[in-house]
Amino acid sequence: MPDTPRRADRLPGNRYGNRPTMKDVAARAGVGLKTVSRVVNGEPGVTPETERRVQEAIDALGFRRNDSARVLRKGRTASIGLVLEDLADPFYGPLSRAVEEVARSHGALLINGSSAEDPDREQELVLALCARRVDGLVVIPAGDDHRYLEPELKAGVATVFVDRPAGRIDADVVLSDNYGGARDGVAHLIAHGHRRIGFIGDMPRIHTAAERLRGYRAAMEDAGIAVEDSWMSLGVTDPERVRRAAEDMLAGPSPVTAIFTGNNRVTVTVIRVLAEHDRGVALVGFDDIELADLLQPGVTVVAQDAAALGRTAAERLFRQLDGSLLAPDRIELPTKLVTRGSGELPPAD
Amino acid sequence: MPDTPRRADRLPGNRYGNRPTMKDVAARAGVGLKTVSRVVNGEPGVTPETERRVQEAIDALGFRRNDSARVLRKGRTASIGLVLEDLADPFYGPLSRAVEEVARSHGALLINGSSAEDPDREQELVLALCARRVDGLVVIPAGDDHRYLEPELKAGVATVFVDRPAGRIDADVVLSDNYGGARDGVAHLIAHGHRRIGFIGDMPRIHTAAERLRGYRAAMEDAGIAVEDSWMSLGVTDPERVRRAAEDMLAGPSPVTAIFTGNNRVTVTVIRVLAEHDRGVALVGFDDIELADLLQPGVTVVAQDAAALGRTAAERLFRQLDGSLLAPDRIELPTKLVTRGSGELPPAD
DNA sequence: TAGAGCCTGGACAACGTTGTCAGATGCGGG
């Protein structure tokens, strides 16, 4: 192990714990402050010899430019904020990564936070990001009223909403075709002979959940099927209650022969429930899940492209920042039905 | 839709696009600058009446404190950086989220970046974070030489490495027991009668991969089994080559009856390969994977607790920042063997 | 009613950087 200083050796120091500033570098190199700034920023007008001396001082002192001061002076932070629901959800990982890649290609860093589906926490996070003066925001909203963002928008913070639209303000939004995807998924079940089809989804106050429910209803109506209340479970989300909801549907007076699940977490739970049943109940889920192809039967899903959502939103964000974008717009990305077996099972009765 | 200003209406503005400052608020409220500061920060010494006037001006102007200036003055950014390999990898989502939660409980925001397993990119990211003057860093290293961090450490940037140790510097690190976990996993296969056991892992230059390989060798040696070269595949990582490696092991002169896989991505690919084989080849994988319990057979894994890794590291980071922590240390978290069926299959021959 | 003490509010400098602008230096030509 080389002789790095142990932590105890570090001086208590002032503020950033004793970081050298340009002034220190200038003193050591025997040049003016501004010359150091020029070298650090690669500006022209410095003799090679001077530059060498400055570079030497920088290395010797371990100087690193303080971007906070830079931001204060220049007004751009080269960072964007991403507020999503839960980074641990496999749906958001790729989305976040896609946003990061676009940011990176524009030289920006990504600050992100999880709202945990709590509107207050969303607002708190967004405002904290604004206080840091992020150049732009990508928001997957938890709340449905975003008027608190008005001053920020007015001040020029670029903003794009993803996955769900903004509430009560006019802003860019990038969505999946939740309605169409759900409708197609349910229609797929109907095409395979099902008529008693259950729907288990999240609270309809969440936009995506409402749209998917609407798609379910539309498909059923198109087929002339009257939906019974006992076929629908809205707003349950924790595994235990989803499990009970699924079991109720399967055991009710007119048991369903197929289930359409409204998001990946519900799908996983329902797969568990169906695995315990011997009757072949058909299943189509919204959102793809890993290993879905390896289950018996494979799980048919309506897949949305999380990375594409993130990429599209981030690109739009940077176009706002370029100033090349004017009117807020709504972009809808298509979903894809991936058939793997569970959605093609015939009705059991 | 309420009458929010369309983007085109926003003034081009200066810098942050026209944001009001404390000075503006002070002018509007008819008070001094410092009084506004006091109100914003909840400092005592302001009459309720004055406070009301200031608050009114703040709301009217949509003022939001500029944290860049604040940071410059105070020296703490209340943000920490997290550098990991790929946010889209399901292993890092929970880890990242855990770090975020700890940060949040300390009032800090999380800036994160993906190194894409590229040492240069890791360094670039880390230094960018240091330039932002993050208070601390949680790093999942891609490279094996971190001497570039010496000036930062000396300057007091709290730093904790996770999942893999730092290279050539002395720093805190939080690891899983990769060696012990792998050894136990392989011993489990041996206990079920296997002797010809394959190992497919990442490049041994990656610490975790090397440790797991060491665990494999140790278990084999403990059982008195001489490992044949054709049983090991090191450094393959893309699905196509993993697939070929697995097939070679199964078809070779002394075909393996069980495989130990070195990480989640490899495991998934091997599951696919095995699903196409009718011989019951046993499998134990390092890292848990979602739905592993629903496959036929369920996948036996050596699970590490990603969230615990992140939480432990972040907590240690903040203890460094409190100043209550002195000597750098190495913490090793246990792994857990989760038996689900695939690891308990008897040898087929 | 005058003085002491407390409370509120504001002027000012400082944080570390960059933009502006003017001064210094060196070189070549007249």
Added chain:
DNA sequence: CCCGCATCTGACAACGTTGTCCAGGCTCTA
């Protein structure tokens, strides 16, 4: 030998905030 020009360098202000410190007004007491 001196002037003009181009090139390089540095002094200074400004960004928006917070810490220090002092002034002024109020209340309370003697």
